[in-house]
Amino acid sequence: MDTVEKHPHRFDPSSWPFADPDNTVAYTTSRALRDGEPILFVSHDQDGDWQFLCGDVTEADECLLICLGCAYERDRTIGELADLPRGWQAWRDSVDAPWERCPPEDEGAVD
Numbered sequence: 670m671d672t673v674e675k676h677p678h679r680f681d682p683s684s685w686p687f688a689d690p691d692n693t694v695a696y697t698t699s700r701a702l703r704d705g706e707p708i709l710f711v712s713h714d715q716d717g718d719w720q721f722l723c724g725d726v727t728e729a730d731e732c733l734l735i736c737l738g739c740a741y742e743r744d745r746t747i748g749e750l751a752d753l754p755r756g757w758q759a760w761r762d763s764v765d766a767p768w769e770r771c772p773p774e775d776e777g778a779v780d
């Protein structure tokens with residue numbers, strides 16, 4: 670699990686829902702970060718990295734490195750996935766829809 674350089678976030682640290690530190694590496698797309706597209710797909714990678722994507726990722730999407738805290742700052746509802754185990758993914762149809770969780774496809778890869 671990688672981290673980025675520590676930097677301040679706007680939320681109250683006592684409200685932080687994740688077990689990982691807020692400067693844990695996370696990936697998102699340029700559409701989510703710059704264009705305000707909703708986060709509809711989340712992946713907690715086996716190596717501990719988090720991905721917060723718009724759902725239908727296209728090749729035109731630029732993958733951007735942010736941090737878990739910055740992602741949470743953008744969308745507090747991802748805090749509902751704080752206990753998502755490594756290797757799991759979650760998605761939703763819209764920002765108002767509940768998260769659907771999906772276990773790893775390759776069970777043998779789970780440690």
Ligand SMILES: [Zn+2]
Nearest residue numbers: 676736738739
């Ligand atoms: Zn940050």
